[in-house]
Amino acid sequence: MPPKSDLFKVEEICGAGRGVIASRAIPSGTIVYESGPPAFHVIYSEYRKETCASCFTWNRGRTLPVRENDLNKVFCSVSCRESWMQEQGPIGVAAWEALSNFVRRNQRKVCNEIVHEGDRPSQLSIETRWREAEEQARVVSGPEEENGSTRANQGPGKAARAIIQKVTSKIYPDILSYLLSAHLFRTSHTETWIDEVRSLAMDDKPYRSQNELEAHCNSLPQLASFLAGEHSTDYLIEACEMVAKADNHNAFGLYSGTNEEEREEFMGFAVFPTASYFNHSCRPNLIKTRNGRSWRFETNREIPAGTELCITYLGGAEKELDVLQRRARLQDTWGFQCSCEKCLEEAKVHQPNLD
Numbered sequence: 001m002p003p004k005s006d007l008f009k010v011e012e013i014c015g016a017g018r019g020v021i022a023s024r025a026i027p028s029g030t031i032v033y034e035s036g037p038p039a040f041h042v043i044y045s046e047y048r049k050e051t052c053a054s055c056f057t058w059n060r061g062r063t064l065p066v067r068e069n070d071l072n073k074v075f076c077s078v079s080c081r082e083s084w085m086q087e088q089g090p091i092g093v094a095a096w097e098a099l100s101n102f103v104r105r106n107q108r109k110v111c112n113e114i115v116h117e118g119d120r121p122s123q124l125s126i127e128t129r130w131r132e133a134e135e136q137a138r139v140v141s142g143p144e145e146e147n148g149s150t151r152a153n154q155g156p157g158k159a160a161r162a163i164i165q166k167v168t169s170k171i172y173p174d175i176l177s178y179l180l181s182a183h184l185f186r187t188s189h190t191e192t193w194i195d196e197v198r199s200l201a202m203d204d205k206p207y208r209s210q211n212e213l214e215a216h217c218n219s220l221p222q223l224a225s226f227l228a229g230e231h232s233t234d235y236l237i238e239a240c241e242m243v244a245k246a247d248n249h250n251a252f253g254l255y256s257g258t259n260e261e262e263r264e265e266f267m268g269f270a271v272f273p274t275a276s277y278f279n280h281s282c283r284p285n286l287i288k289t290r291n292g293r294s295w296r297f298e299t300n301r302e303i304p305a306g307t308e309l310c311i312t313y314l315g316g317a318e319k320e321l322d323v324l325q326r327r328a329r330l331q332d333t334w335g336f337q338c339s340c341e342k343c344l345e346e347a348k349v350h351q352p353n354l355d
């Protein structure tokens with residue numbers, strides 16, 4: 001479901017997918033939209049002890065006071081912990097604990113960074129590798145409940161144990177945590193998932209390298225191995241695949257500051273489905289500010305009816321780039337050739353003979 005407001009409409013835009021158009025004149029300084037919480041996110045391991053798992057407040061390098069060591073989560077206050085617990089529910093909390101145990105048991109295999117080398121994997125090799133990972137996840141999770149005998153009381157069989165050993169030579173806690181957040185969202189917010197996540201702009205070649213593809217694909221059967229029987233393997237598979245395809249074009253960086261000028265620490269990233277409807281312009285007419293777990297979008301000038309409402313995907317120093325560098329950056333990260341009014345003006349200056 002696209003964001004709703006009497007200030008704007010979501011429409012198909014010629015050559016740019018969908019976009020948000022002002023349905024009437026909007027004064028400067030108007031908050032036009034406030035997103036909900038993210039559908040999936042990760043706070044990098046490096047920042048996990050210093051960042052509230054609930055409101056994403058960063059404690060400037062110091063460990064936060066309210067800790068749940070069994071879950072590997074910290075909170076800035078008891079009330080943040082309570083609201084997080086409530087949101088996750090007992091199944092979610094148990095899943096985070098299972099992840100935390102899994103990482104602890106495999107401490108020596110933990111990797112925090114992927115080494116990118118070689119070309120981007122093709123769509124075909126991704127599909128093939130995904131089917132293999134899916135098959136592995138199904139074997140590892142064991143038969144769905146049949147005759148009352150579940151994996152929980154049988155333990156993994158021989159085939160499952162062999163797969164688990166094969167796929168756990170390295171583990172990436174940040175990827176596991178990211179994929180788990182998506183799976184739990186898929187499980188607890190089924191309608192939002194179907195309406196919002198499935199309709200995001202997708203990237204069919206989402207991995208930067210073969211190593212990244214491997215790390216993600218091995219994470220799927222790893223998750224299946226430690227999530228207990230009440231988790232749907234179908235949801236897990238769908239969540240893992242969709243996350244990979246959706247985040248290149250839709251993720252927002254989670255920075256320690258709350259607006260585009262305060263980007264000291266890059267703590268992780270998140271996908272907020274409804275916030276993804278705003279397209280990019282190098283001369284944006286909306287400023288986005290993070291308000292805890294959601295984003296607030298405010299006009300920075302008067303906007304005539306019929307104008308597209310845009311944010312910038314670029315941050316801090318990136319705004320100083322010239323048109324060629326900026327376009328390369330946008331193409332590289334978000335997969336589009338920017339033809340905003342600023343780029344068109346500056347491109348003319350660069351290549352005056354073109355028209």
Ligand SMILES: [Zn+2]
Nearest residue numbers: 052055076080
């Ligand atoms: Zn908090």
Ligand SMILES: [Zn+2]
Nearest residue numbers: 282338340343
């Ligand atoms: Zn541009």
